[in-house]
Amino acid sequence: MKYLNHETSRHGNTFKPYEQISIWGVDGMISFGDPFSGSFGGPPPVFSMMFTLITTLIVGVALFILGRGVYTWMSNNACERITKPAFVVSKRTRVSGGEHTSAHTSYYVTFEFDQGERREFHVRPGDYGLLAEGDQGQLSYQGTRFLEFQRSRQRSIY
Numbered sequence: 001m002k003y004l005n006h007e008t009s010r011h012g013n014t015f016k017p018y019e020q021i022s023i024w025g026v027d028g029m030i031s032f033g034d035p036f037s038g039s040f041g042g043p044p045p046v047f048s049m050m051f052t053l054i055t056t057l058i059v060g061v062a063l064f065i066l067g068r069g070v071y072t073w074m075s076n077n078a079c080e081r082i083t084k085p086a087f088v089v090s091k092r093t094r095v096s097g098g099e100h101t102s103a104h105t106s107y108y109v110t111f112e113f114d115q116g117e118r119r120e121f122h123v124r125p126g127d128y129g130l131l132a133e134g135d136q137g138q139l140s141y142q143g144t145r146f147l148e149f150q151r152s153r154q155r156s157i158y
Contacts, residue, residue: 082140085138086138087112087134088109088149090133093107107124
């Protein structure tokens, strides 16, 4: 089988990348050039470069966020589970979104340990609702991951 090149076709006719042709009585130049040069009425090279740049940036950011999440998950799993006495110092929420999108609320609780060290944890909404400032008990966590808080029995003052 004979391979085609720019000089010959399979019928033996010569072929040139730029050739004067006439189609339906209209004379003009036709280009069989580089597909990335904007020929055949395609977008100019600047638009192709911008599309590639923006797509690469979006994919890069998504991969970075995914990688950071996997890294945090793996490092938390590698940490030992710690349970120690603590009490609830404060609670807070952070609302994101809203206005034109659905809102999302994140819940955080700050615990203080016997030696005065404080740590804040992201907690589930159910855990947030069951905790009150001043509660004392046993806090279990693994790395930066909140696991549970078992409140100590307190005597009623009534």
